[in-house]
Amino acid sequence: xxxxxxxxxxxxxxxxxxxxxxxxxxxxxxxxxxxxxxxxxxxxxxxxxxxxxxxxxxxxxxxxxxxxxxxxxxxxxxxxxxxxxxxxxxxxxxxxxxxxxxxxxxxxxxxxxxxxxxxxxxxxxxxxxxxxxxxxxxxxxxxxxxxxxxxxxxxxxxxxxxxxxxxxxxxxxxxxxxxxxxxxxxxxxxxxxxxxxxxxxxxxxxxxxxxxxxxxxxxxxxxxxxxxxxxxxxxxxxxxxxxxxxxxxxxxxxxxxxxxxxxxxxxxxxxxxxxxxxxxxxxxxxxxxxxxxxxxxxxxxxx
Numbered sequence: 664x665x666x667x668x669x670x671x672x673x674x675x676x677x678x679x680x681x682x683x684x685x686x687x688x689x690x691x692x693x694x695x696x697x698x699x700x701x702x703x704x705x706x707x708x709x710x711x712x713x714x715x716x717x718x719x720x721x722x723x724x725x726x727x728x729x730x731x732x733x734x735x736x737x738x739x740x741x742x743x744x745x746x747x748x749x750x751x752x753x754x755x756x757x758x759x760x761x762x763x764x765x766x767x768x769x770x771x772x773x774x775x776x777x778x779x780x781x782x783x784x785x786x787x788x789x790x791x792x793x794x795x796x797x798x799x800x801x802x803x804x805x806x807x808x809x810x811x812x813x814x815x816x817x818x819x820x821x822x823x824x825x826x827x828x829x830x831x832x833x834x835x836x837x838x839x840x841x842x843x844x845x846x847x848x849x850x851x852x853x854x855x856x857x858x859x860x861x862x863x864x865x866x867x868x869x870x871x872x873x874x875x876x877x878x879x880x881x882x883x884x885x886x887x888x889x890x891x892x893x894x895x896x897x898x899x900x901x902x903x904x905x906x907x908x909x910x911x912x913x914x915x916x917x918x919x920x921x922x923x924x925x926x927x928x929x930x931x932x933x934x935x936x937x938x939x940x941x942x943x944x945x946x947x948x949x950x951x952x953x954x955x956x957x958x959x960x961x962x963x964x965x966x
Contacts, residue, residue: 677716678702679771683744685764690822691751692793693761697770698744707741709801710780710926713772715747717760731756737798738775745772748797748825779955781806785922786857789814789831790937792841794957795928796825802926803828811923813856817847841930842960848936852944858921859945920947931956 680699688694718732734757740746749761764770781787781802787810789799796816803812814831818824824833832854836844925947927937934956941947 677771677773678705679769680745682764682766682768682770685766688748689825690818690820692797692823692825693749693751693764694739695747695749695761695764695770696744697747697772702741702745703743705741705745705774707738707775708780709805710737710798711775711777712737712779712798713745713747713775715757715760715770715772717756734760737794737801739797739800741775748800750793750797779926779928779953781926782924782953784924784951786811786813786924788854788856788923788925789816789827790847790851790925790927791929792817792847792933793819793823793929795955796827798928798955799831799926800825800827803830811857813854813923815847815850815854817841817844817850840960842932844933847929847933848940851937851940856921856945857923920945920951923951925952926955927952928955929957931959931962 678699678701680697680702682695683698684694684696686694712735714733714735716732717734736747736749736757738745739748749757751762752758779798787803787806789795789803789812791799796818799814799816803814806812812828812830814827815834816824816827816831817834817836819837820835821833832850834846834850836846841847920941925938925941927934927941934954938949938952938954941952942949
């Protein structure tokens, strides 16, 4: 495929704009704003993401390594321009792209997509770390002011906090990697939530795979520990290796969840541990626990 033809095909399915702002918005978090024709008209639901071309896909080297040219980022805002929050860490293609951006640079991305979005619920529980906080911000902002919100977000230190409102508990792990920290799981165990102690089942239905390899599809649900039948529980994994949404298994909500929904995102193994705590120890339905694993050590493309 010639470069000119490749660009024409790209422009038919992707959106291109220009960087109008790059700034540090937290300790290690870059704020990036992209504006251009049609961007302000894009449909978006808080919690959705875009896939960004972080290197030129039309080079031979990148066609051989497709995971090197795509990275997936949660949308922080879409109000006439696209706003991203990108964690400045490591030396992968995504980190190098964000670090090198300057005003006037061209950015190409797909339309917002994804099912990791707020649901109707008696209350909302948000659990994750720095990467999860980017999705949580707009999800919390989009809830009604009367909504009941609980949450725990783990970051390295106070300087890494994003603007998530005053209903989120922040915990600090220091220099440890989020993949090596038990702080988030322990903090969730200590939370007092509506419906605690009301469950009469273990909610151990087999929901979907967590999509942490970027290609996972969940299996069928087998009930939710509260007598409800299982749905197919299918989830999806994004084909750039950025993780997937776990559709969960079963129908309805367990008594253990008190009618609430949990949104658990971030490092894949920690996400799994939090989900298992909610399902097995608190009796939540897997259907009531939405997960989005963004990264894990050693997985190329999960950033």
